[in-house]
Amino acid sequence: MVSRIIRRLAQAILTVYVVVTLTFGMIRLMPGGPMDYLRGQLIQSTGGQVSTQQINQLVEAYTNVNPDQPLWSQYIDYVIEIASGDFGRSVVYNDPVSQILAQALPWTLLLMVTSLFLMFVVGVGLGAVMAYHEGERVDLGGTLAGILLNSIPYYVAGILLVYVLGYQLEWFPTGGRMTQSTVVGFNYPFIAGVFHHAALPIVSLVITGFGGWALSMRGNSIRILGEDYLRVAELRGLPSRRISLWYVGRNAILPMYTGLLINIGFIFGGSVILEQIFRYPGVGYYLYTSIGARDYPLMMGGFLVITITVAIGVFIADVTYGYIDPRAGGEGNESY
Amino acid sequence: MSHTETTDDDNQPEEGENSLFQVESEIERTRSERYRQWFETWVLASCRIAWGDWRIRVGSAILIAYILMGTVGVLLTDPPTIGEGTRFIGPFESWQFPLGTDNVGRGIMAQIVHATPWMLQMVLAGAVFSTILAVAVGTVSGYKRGTVDSVLMTITDIAMTIPGLPLVIVLSVLLQPRNPLVIGIVLAINAWAGLARSIRSQVLTLREESYIEASRTIGVPTFIIIREDILPNLMPYVVVNFIQAGRNVIFASVALYFLGLLPTSGPNWGVMMNRAYTTAGALYTAETAYWLIFPMVTVILLVLGLILFAQGTDRLFNPRVRARHAGEGKGMKATTGDDEDTTQGMF
Numbered sequence: 001m002v003s004r005i006i007r008r009l010a011q012a013i014l015t016v017y018v019v020v021t022l023t024f025g026m027i028r029l030m031p032g033g034p035m036d037y038l039r040g041q042l043i044q045s046t047g048g049q050v051s052t053q054q055i056n057q058l059v060e061a062y063t064n065v066n067p068d069q070p071l072w073s074q075y076i077d078y079v080i081e082i083a084s085g086d087f088g089r090s091v092v093y094n095d096p097v098s099q100i101l102a103q104a105l106p107w108t109l110l111l112m113v114t115s116l117f118l119m120f121v122v123g124v125g126l127g128a129v130m131a132y133h134e135g136e137r138v139d140l141g142g143t144l145a146g147i148l149l150n151s152i153p154y155y156v157a158g159i160l161l162v163y164v165l166g167y168q169l170e171w172f173p174t175g176g177r178m179t180q181s182t183v184v185g186f187n188y189p190f191i192a193g194v195f196h197h198a199a200l201p202i203v204s205l206v207i208t209g210f211g212g213w214a215l216s217m218r219g220n221s222i223r224i225l226g227e228d229y230l231r232v233a234e235l236r237g238l239p240s241r242r243i244s245l246w247y248v249g250r251n252a253i254l255p256m257y258t259g260l261l262i263n264i265g266f267i268f269g270g271s272v273i274l275e276q277i278f279r280y281p282g283v284g285y286y287l288y289t290s291i292g293a294r295d296y297p298l299m300m301g302g303f304l305v306i307t308i309t310v311a312i313g314v315f316i317a318d319v320t321y322g323y324i325d326p327r328a329g330g331e332g333n334e335s336y
Numbered sequence: 337m338s339h340t341e342t343t344d345d346d347n348q349p350e351e352g353e354n355s356l357f358q359v360e361s362e363i364e365r366t367r368s369e370r371y372r373q374w375f376e377t378w379v380l381a382s383c384r385i386a387w388g389d390w391r392i393r394v395g396s397a398i399l400i401a402y403i404l405m406g407t408v409g410v411l412l413t414d415p416p417t418i419g420e421g422t423r424f425i426g427p428f429e430s431w432q433f434p435l436g437t438d439n440v441g442r443g444i445m446a447q448i449v450h451a452t453p454w455m456l457q458m459v460l461a462g463a464v465f466s467t468i469l470a471v472a473v474g475t476v477s478g479y480k481r482g483t484v485d486s487v488l489m490t491i492t493d494i495a496m497t498i499p500g501l502p503l504v505i506v507l508s509v510l511l512q513p514r515n516p517l518v519i520g521i522v523l524a525i526n527a528w529a530g531l532a533r534s535i536r537s538q539v540l541t542l543r544e545e546s547y548i549e550a551s552r553t554i555g556v557p558t559f560i561i562i563r564e565d566i567l568p569n570l571m572p573y574v575v576v577n578f579i580q581a582g583r584n585v586i587f588a589s590v591a592l593y594f595l596g597l598l599p600t601s602g603p604n605w606g607v608m609m610n611r612a613y614t615t616a617g618a619l620y621t622a623e624t625a626y627w628l629i630f631p632m633v634t635v636i637l638l639v640l641g642l643i644l645f646a647q648g649t650d651r652l653f654n655p656r657v658r659a660r661h662a663g664e665g666k667g668m669k670a671t672t673g674d675d676e677d678t679t680q681g682m683f
Binding site for chain 2: 012014019026032033261268288311
């Protein structure tokens with residue numbers, strides 16, 4: 001168990017390191033990359049009055065990459081700066097990138113963790129009910145609904161929800177993340193406002209996403225219903241409640257763990273689109289804004305922050321997995 | 337394959353005096369028989385069973401309709417041009433523009449049809465790329481084991497953890513790809529990882545099977561074992577994931593075009609949605625909403641066709657689900673046997 005945690009931690013760190021290297025490569029080596037663009041922007045804004053050396057110093061302040069140095073030393077400096085939490089400066093907001101993203105991250109986490117949790121719970125519950133009533137009307141209806149909802153892209157559902165519930169009925173806000181006049185803290189108006197603003201994005205993710213989980217859970221449960229150990233459990237005269245929860249439920253959920261891991265990455269990546277549609281200022285929203293403004297430092301920072309969040313999420317999911325499946329402690333490599 | 341043809345029956349008499357060639361021709365013939373048998377069991381029989389499943393019937397009908405739209409449809413409808421009709425003709429109002437026109441008088445129908453080949457190319461490129469890469473990594477990793485395995489799987493895990501969409505966004509902003517094939521590949525840049533994982537675990541169990549062990553013992557080259565004995569067993573996973581990869585490419589590409597993050601070239605469903613959303617206020621005014629709705633429906637239908645098809649083939653290939661339902665006389669009703677391989681399309 002402990003060695004498994006250490007190995008997973010090493011892997012999470014390796015992932016982040018690879019992505020840091022990737023962003024360095026994109027800043028430094030890509031054709032038409034941020035370096036030249038930023039330099040052009042700076043020369044223009046200073047009216048061509050400053051020397052190349054000064055421009056390069058400014059570029060370094062923004063991207064953490066000093067073009068004067070040899071490539072290997074640029075790279076080492078970049079990795080060290082990122083590791084110490086310095087992501088450079090945003091061109092548009094003229095604030096440190098880390099500061100902008102740090103205040104946006106909790107909001108993205110709120111949206112995405114809630115969605116992922118609800119999607120999983122609703123999907124697993126529905127899938128179990130469908131498997132229990134296999135072949136009946138509930139099952140057929142659930143399968144159809146699951147497939148239909150699963151083929152709607154979440155952003156399309158989001159657009160429709162904003163249109164109907166936001167603009168037409170005006171039941172929900174169409175942008176922002178909290179009610180204007182409320183005071184941040186543990187008070188009812190603030191918390192109610194936060195959930196009021198988060199409701200539509202979460203709903204659009206959950207209604208288009210739970211179908212896949214339900215179908216998956218249903219398939220797994222049905223497969224397990226045919227296994228020998230279940231027959232043995234029945235012959236032993238175990239109560240059906242115990243059988244359905246511990247024998248069917250637990251074993252049916254296990255394979256869905258892979259889906260959960262992959263979906264952490266998927267869902268946080270999706271924040272770029274979702275937060276833009278709902279004008280919800282989270283990490284994805286800033287990533288999108290930075291692209292429009294060609295604010296490369298903020299763009300690279302946003303990408304890095306989302307990746308780091310996902311790496312941490314996958315690590316946590318991985319460690320907790322050991323509690324659901326005791327076998328994971330042994331040959332942990334199979335669990336992914 | 338060309339080798340097989342030259343050593344066919346009609347060439348045999350000329351080389352008859354050399355016994356060595358005769359031996360070879362016999363081997364070749366059994367191989368061509370094997371291909372025929374493979375075709376019989378995997379293609380013909382599958383088609384026969386598949387037709388009994390309503391999801392495959394509906395799914396393939398939808399997919400064939402899109403393929404026809406992207407090939408014959410493009411020839412039958414004129415490409416959309418600016419000012420060919422009046423602005424904002426509503427849907428079902430004119431024969432010339434069955435789905436209405438946009439703010440510069442272009443037919444919505446023509447735009448949807450002419451975007452199809454482009455979309456299909458992109459989807460196909462992404463799906464082919466990620467499937468081939470996944471199969472290669474998965475089989476090699478599972479078969480070789482040892483250091484090769486741990487190196488490849490570490491790479492796979494990293495690729496799986498990196499969130500694909502932001503990476504694709506950053507890459508497409510820096511590279512500005514315009515070719516549909518390139519965009520498809522960029523969009524599928526980390527889609528291969530999940531499939532590679534599940535293929536590897538399949539290969540790990542397969543390689544211990546007695547018939548594969550036998551092949552290994554008599555010294556059949558690794559490449560032949562993988563091609564002849566292992567790959568056919570992986571087909572179910574490959575087919576289902578090929579379709580899932582295609583679905584993910586559609587989701588991602590339409591989203592990126594909708595947000596205006598990919599360079600626009602030619603008609604495109606996502607670009608249509610973007611223009612309807614940003615220029616016509618289709619979200620706020622019911623009169624122009626159709627401009628936004630039709631491309632949306634086009635995307636949803638295509639994805640629905642793909643999912644139905646994937647669900648159907650999964651049911652068809654999954655021996656465990658099949659065995660459970662065999663002899664129960666329940667016929668081909670809705671049954672899904674998902675495995676790790678299909679879970680990656682949940683979101």
